[in-house]
Amino acid sequence: MDFRTRPATLADAPAIHAIIAANEQAWHAQVQSVPDAVAADLQRPLITLDLDTRVVTTPDGDIAAWAWVHGGRRSQVDVHPSYAGRGLGTELVGWVEDRSREHHSERVAQTVDDADEAGTTLLRSRGYEVLATNWLLERPVDGDAPVLPQGVTLRPFAEDDAQAVYKVVQDAFDDWQPRRHPYEEWAGTSIERSSFNAALSPVAVAGDEVVGAVISLDLPDSPDGYVDQLAVRSDFRGRGLARALLTYAALEMGRQGRQTLTLWTHSGTGALAMYERLGMKVRRSSTVYRTEL
Incomplete structure (x- = not known):
């Protein structure tokens, strides 16, 4: 077949997501990816579509x-x-x-679903080594009401919370993410997406300060609810606030007809044990591979 290659455009996002969804369906009999994720990624500040993206097309387009x-x-x-x-x-x-290499990078990483045997074999054959592991975790959407630390209340995300939630999230992820994301990039890949669900995104407030938050996205092709981000301010950690935020989100997801709360965690965060203590279990995993250039 005569394949052709060209840069991607934003108009390609639905077709690109269809590729991702087809693989998830083949590997896991369920689609977990969020349809608007591709468009959000293509609009990140460090992406120049003409230079940093490629699509391979068939003769039919x-x-x-x-x-x-x-x-x-x-x-x-x-x-x-x-x-x-x-x-x-x-x-x-x-x-x-x-x-x-054109970016003058010394190394590059790629995440591969652990069910993708061909992708894993390809990267291994080119000298890629394991850098990290991602786990998709799940928990039921039923249970008792959340138990909160003294002086803390929970409520759904409101538009005025955006800057405060951004700061809590970025501060929490500073220890392991490679760079601090500007507000515009964070918002474009979270609260400004069409899949963002404010009702399923609780904010923890102490006095007039945001001290914790959950960012939840809708998965239209899945029975799951999905937590994209969970963060607690450092001085409120170890007091049960993460459990309370997840419980609030799970109960609201259940009221909206979801069957399970899911979220991804990365081995670099060291959070797997915490989530397991909160009653979450591993559903599946992916591996981050990296090679020196």
Whole structure:
């Protein structure tokens, strides 16, 4: 087949998400990804579409595979299962590495679903090594009402909370994320997305200060509720606030007809044990691979 390659456009986002969803359906019999995630990623500040993205198209114009590079350090490559085994992944990984070198990056990382045997084999064959693990966790949406630390109340996210929630989230993630995201980037990939659900995103308040928050997104093709971010201010940690925030979100998800609360956590945060103590269990996992350039 005569495949062609070109930069991605925002108009390609639904077709690109369809590739991601088709793989999730094949590997796990369920779609977990959020449809507007691709568009949000393509609009990140460090992405120049003409330079940092590629889609592979068929003669009919269908998108068979895609790739992007973010800042020369992070990347993603996805091939539709209908076009697996034709060398498209190999071609795009090679492009990713070349583009990362153009960014003067010394290394580049890519996350691969642990059910993706072909993707794992490809990266291993090119010398990629394990950097970190991501786990998709789940918990029921029923249970008792949240128990709060003294002086703390919970309520749904309001528009005026945006800057305060941003600060709590960024402060909480500073210990492990490679860079502090500007407000515009954080908002564009969270509260400004069409999938953001304020009713399922509790904010913890002590006095007139935000001390914790959950950011939840809708998964239209899944029975799950999804927590994208959970953060607690450092001086309120160890007091049961994370459990209370998750419990509040879970109960609200249940009222909206969701069956399970889910969230991803990264081994770099060291939070897996905490989530397990909160009653969450691992559903599936992915691995972050990195290579030196």
